[in-house]
Amino acid sequence: xxxxxxxxxxxxxxxxxxxxxxxxxxxxxxxxxxxxxxxxxxxxxxxxxxxxxxxxxxxxxxxxxxxxxxxxxxxxxxxxxxxxxxxxxxxxxxxxxxxxxxxxxxxxxxxxxxxxxxxxxxxxxxxxxxxxxxxxxxxxxxxxxxxxxxxxxxxxxxxxxxxxxxxxxxxxxxxxxxxxxxxxxxxxxxxxxxxxxxxxxxxxxxxxxxxxxxxxxxxxxxxxxxxxxxxxxxxxxxxxxxxxxxxxxxxxxxxxxxxxxxxxxxxxxxxxxxxxxxxxxxxxxxxxxxxxxxxxxxxxxxxxxxxxxxxxxxxxxxxxxxxxxxxxxxxxxxxxxxxxxxxxxxxxxxxxxxxxxxxxxxxxxxxxxxxxxxxxxxxxxxxxxxxxxxxxxxxxxxxxxxxxxxxxxxxxxxxxxxxxxxxxxxxxxxxxxxxxxxxxxxxxxxxxxxxxxxxxxxxxxxxxxxxxxxxxxxxxxxxxxxxxxxxxxxxxxxxxxxxxxxxxxxxxxxxxxxxxxxxxxxxxxxxxxxxxxxxxxxxxxxxxxxxxxxxxxxxxxxxxxxxxxxxxxxxxxxxxxxxxxxxxxxxxxxxxxxxxxxxxxxxxxxxxxxxxxxxxxxxxxxxxxxxxxxxxxxxxxxxxxxxxxxxxxxxxxxxxxxxxxxxxxx
Numbered sequence: 001x002x003x004x005x006x007x008x009x010x011x012x013x014x015x016x017x018x019x020x021x022x023x024x025x026x027x028x029x030x031x032x033x034x035x036x037x038x039x040x041x042x043x044x045x046x047x048x049x050x051x052x053x054x055x056x057x058x059x060x061x062x063x064x065x066x067x068x069x070x071x072x073x074x075x076x077x078x079x080x081x082x083x084x085x086x087x088x089x090x091x092x093x094x095x096x097x098x099x100x101x102x103x104x105x106x107x108x109x110x111x112x113x114x115x116x117x118x119x120x121x122x123x124x125x126x127x128x129x130x131x132x133x134x135x136x137x138x139x140x141x142x143x144x145x146x147x148x149x150x151x152x153x154x155x156x157x158x159x160x161x162x163x164x165x166x167x168x169x170x171x172x173x174x175x176x177x178x179x180x181x182x183x184x185x186x187x188x189x190x191x192x193x194x195x196x197x198x199x200x201x202x203x204x205x206x207x208x209x210x211x212x213x214x215x216x217x218x219x220x221x222x223x224x225x226x227x228x229x230x231x232x233x234x235x236x237x238x239x240x241x242x243x244x245x246x247x248x249x250x251x252x253x254x255x256x257x258x259x260x261x262x263x264x265x266x267x268x269x270x271x272x273x274x275x276x277x278x279x280x281x282x283x284x285x286x287x288x289x290x291x292x293x294x295x296x297x298x299x300x301x302x303x304x305x306x307x308x309x310x311x312x313x314x315x316x317x318x319x320x321x322x323x324x325x326x327x328x329x330x331x332x333x334x335x336x337x338x339x340x341x342x343x344x345x346x347x348x349x350x351x352x353x354x355x356x357x358x359x360x361x362x363x364x365x366x367x368x369x370x371x372x373x374x375x376x377x378x379x380x381x382x383x384x385x386x387x388x389x390x391x392x393x394x395x396x397x398x399x400x401x402x403x404x405x406x407x408x409x410x411x412x413x414x415x416x417x418x419x420x421x422x423x424x425x426x427x428x429x430x431x432x433x434x435x436x437x438x439x440x441x442x443x444x445x446x447x448x449x450x451x452x453x454x455x456x457x458x459x460x461x462x463x464x465x466x467x468x469x470x471x472x473x474x475x476x477x478x479x480x481x482x483x484x485x486x487x488x489x490x491x492x493x494x495x496x497x498x499x500x501x502x503x504x505x506x507x508x509x510x511x512x513x514x515x516x517x518x519x520x521x522x523x524x525x526x527x528x529x530x531x532x533x534x535x536x537x538x539x540x541x542x543x544x545x546x547x548x549x550x551x552x553x554x555x556x557x558x559x560x561x562x563x564x565x566x567x568x569x570x571x572x573x574x575x576x577x578x579x580x581x582x583x584x585x586x587x588x589x590x591x592x593x594x595x596x597x598x599x600x601x602x603x604x605x606x607x608x609x610x611x612x613x614x615x616x617x618x619x620x621x622x623x624x625x626x627x628x629x630x631x632x633x634x635x636x637x638x639x640x641x642x643x644x645x646x647x648x649x650x651x652x653x654x655x656x657x658x659x660x661x662x663x664x665x666x
């Protein structure tokens with residue numbers, strides 16, 4: 001017989017080698033852990049500490065625990081089911097074992113399977129029953145165009161353009177966080193749902209119930225953290241390209257924006273402005289007076305962002321010292337080289353607090369003390385040349401067990417440094433994230449994606465699922481990263497449509513590696529050894545595109561008061577500025593199937609044009625409101641689909657209140 005007991009606020013079940021804990025965590029939430037080790041690991045991973053309380057009832061071999069709107073019931077067989085306060089079954093474990101209760105089966109399949117690994121810990125498979133009509137959203141960023149994840153199988157691993165953030169929201173009224181940074185897989189099949197970790201010490205997940213998506217996400221953001229207030233400078237237009245090669249080149253671009261009267265909030269210095277990877281400093285041959293550069297930009301009202309890579313070249317002056325102190329990622333087999341990009345590089349170990357402090361101190365000395373207060377934390381997965389996840393080892397554990405947390409720790413290092421230096425609104429741009437990254441001021445972008453309409457559609461789904469996964473600050477490389485000839489009219493159309501969409505993303509940022517490429521200016525190690533793309537400023541793409549792009553930058557400026565309010569709400573309760581339509585209109589069942597329009601805040605419905613040569617498109621207007629076409633002023637009753645023209649000059653946008661329409665008047 002199993003041992004069931006209450007320990008403080010925790011319900012504990014012990015049977016054979018398994019120890020199971022269920023305890024209240026945050027509002028309407030429960031944390032569930034299980035292990036076959038002698039004791040439970042005390043590691044909260046994505047979760048913040050909680051002091052929630054619960055009601056616990058034990059009746060022989062059965063027990064219940066309730067926290068607000070969610071109840072977990074343990075049957076005599078050990079099977080767990082989760083219920084909402086109104087008696088609705090939300091989620092149940094998939095158990096197929098012979099037992100004395102209603103779950104009896106001869107298939108001999110466990111719900112919680114901790115399978116020993118020879119000489120190590122466990123592989124873990126967690127199984128749940130599947131409701132085949134259920135819709136599921138979130139899980140971070142995957143390069144696919146579907147928003148509803150039912151029927152998908154998702155790798156739980158970080159890659160360039162893939163961010164695994166393992167929180168899923170169900171239209172049945174629950175949210176589920178897989179609180180485990182191990183490499184693995186999530187499968188949302190029609191026959192069952194499975195979460196798998198290839199190597200781990202224990203099972204750990206968190207579940208919450210709520211009446212609306214907003215309530216669920218507010219509870220989730222409470223237990224994983226909320227972003228700081230976005231700084232004012234970040235809310236406008238960002239100019240970036242691969243890559244400005246010299247101080248004078250970058251300043252001349254900023255001056256040209258100023259001469260043309262085009263608002264510019266941020267300009268970015270990309271990689272290989274440094275003497276070598278791992279120096280975290282300017283190459284003075286190409287950037288001779290960075291303090292003067294920062295001062296001139298700030299006089300123009302422009303913030304400077306600089307690229308940081310977590311790579312350390314074996315020829316770098318800091319390599320030996322970092323190696324001696326254990327600040328570099330380990331390699332379990334073979335040579336130490338983990339990435340080859342114009343050198344042989346090893347990544348610094350962002351899970352090591354000492355390594356984080358070391359890198360921040362270099363950045364502070366060479367960047368922050370010059371007045372640079374925001375950083376582009378690139379290659380944040382990290383991007384191994386070979387994604388052999390079992391090869392690498394961190395101070396927190398093997399990559400197989402903890403690898404997915406790397407981008408969050410990378411963000412934490414610079415967040416902690418900025419806060420210690422007195423910054424109250426820290427923001428850094430990262431190419432990857434895990435659950436909880438948002439509390440470290442992480443603005444995530446979708447990686448090195450292709451320049452195509454198909455890729456744009458993938459980013460549309462990725463951005464909304466990132467929002468549902470709790471990452472409210474998100475952006476893309478407008479126009480895509482790889483490809484795009486500056487004189488190609490088809491690319492101009494793509495760029496315009498992406499630019500219009502980007503106007504209504506949390507951050508509006510133009511970036512790309514445009515064609516034709518420009519050769520390196522030097523073959524020596526340093527800031528001249530990397531090639532560059534073609535021009536990527538808004539006047540670089542012809543006379544038809546330029547006025548359209550300029551007008552959308554000006555629209556973004558007019559929207560600042562509205563955007564500021566969205567960022568304030570994200571900071572206060574975790575509400576994402578950009579979100580699926582069902583977030584605001586969950587009672588309208590049709591909104592759960594919309595995959596080509598979104599809400600930008602509570603008052604603007606945005607319908608991007610994501611196909612070439614499109615002359616019109618349909619837009620569903622949610623029931624319960626009147627909707628105003630901001631371009632024509634036409635008013636429509638909600639609950640219907642309308643067809644609107646898609647002129648190249650504009651993007652279909654509808655407002656549900658008259659007050660925001662004024663932002664669209666020139």
